[in-house]
Amino acid sequence: xxxxxxxxxSLIVQEGKNLTINCTSSKTLYGLYWYKQKYGEGLIFLMMxxxxxxxxxxxxxxxxxxxxxxxxxxxxxxxxPSHAGIYLCGADIDGNDMRFGAxxxxxxxx
Amino acid sequence: NAGVTQTPKFxxxxxxxxxxxxxxxxxxxxxxxxxxxxxxMGLRLIHYSVGEGTTAKGEVPDGYNVSRLKKQNFLLGLExxxxxxxSVYFCASSGQGWQPQHFGDGTxxxxx
Numbered sequence: 001x002x003x004x005x006x007x008x009x010s011l012i013v014q015e016g017k018n019l020t021i022n023c024t025s026s027k028t029l030y031g032l033y034w035y036k037q038k039y040g041e042g043l044i045f046l047m048m049x050x051x052x053x054x055x056x057x058x059x060x061x062x063x064x065x066x067x068x069x070x071x072x073x074x075x076x077x078x079x080x081p082s083h084a085g086i087y088l089c090g091a092d093i094d095g096n097d098m099r100f101g102a103x104x105x106x107x108x109x110x
Numbered sequence: 111n112a113g114v115t116q117t118p119k120f121x122x123x124x125x126x127x128x129x130x131x132x133x134x135x136x137x138x139x140x141x142x143x144x145x146x147x148x149x150x151m152g153l154r155l156i157h158y159s160v161g162e163g164t165t166a167k168g169e170v171p172d173g174y175n176v177s178r179l180k181k182q183n184f185l186l187g188l189e190x191x192x193x194x195x196x197s198v199y200f201c202a203s204s205g206q207g208w209q210p211q212h213f214g215d216g217t218x219x220x221x222x
Contacts, residue, residue: 050208088153
């Protein structure tokens with residue numbers, strides 16, 4: 001079973017539109033990480049969140065961790081074809097080893 | 111700067127055969143990890159190591175063994191391959207503390 005639930009599983013958006021991907025756990029998340037994966041390639045680190053309420057941004061991507069440290073969101077503003085790929089969240093849950101969500105496949109239509 | 115390098119990139123095995131996947135990192139990282147990625151399952155941790163000479167079981171360790179004889183290398187072994195081990199295998203490394211993991215490009219393994 002997945003300890004980290006990601007939603008949606010897949011997403012198709014028109015270029016220029018905003019979108020949000022969610023990552024949820026019933027347990028406390030320690031060190032929440034967001035990665036991007038292109039088909040057939042490894043994972044590229046995007047951002048890391050540790051503190052409840054923390055928010056980080058890089059270019060057009062913003063990630064937030066809620067106050068209870070059980071849910072994170074990844075928001076992309078004005079999406080571009082270069083944003084297409086699979087987004088995965090990973091976290092140290094309850095101080096144990098790393099767990100990953102199943103991923104969200106993003107398609108951006110030009 | 112190569113980062114994390116996995117060899118081989120592709121391999122096809124027959125049921126019952128054995129093989130070793132090699133992971134090498136040049137970032138002087140203490141921690142190294144082996145994952146498998148299956149459709150709809152995300153990444154699942156097989157084994158990991160927090161330093162040279164140490165290994166620990168992850169979420170799905172059965173059917174795999176690992177060794178970390180040198181700090182820069184982490185080997186994943188399949189003693190008797192089974193079709194259920196058909197997957198894409200990723201190696202990662204990280205520094206100590208709250209550091210992001212750096213991933214290799216993966217090894218696609220098919221077991222017939």
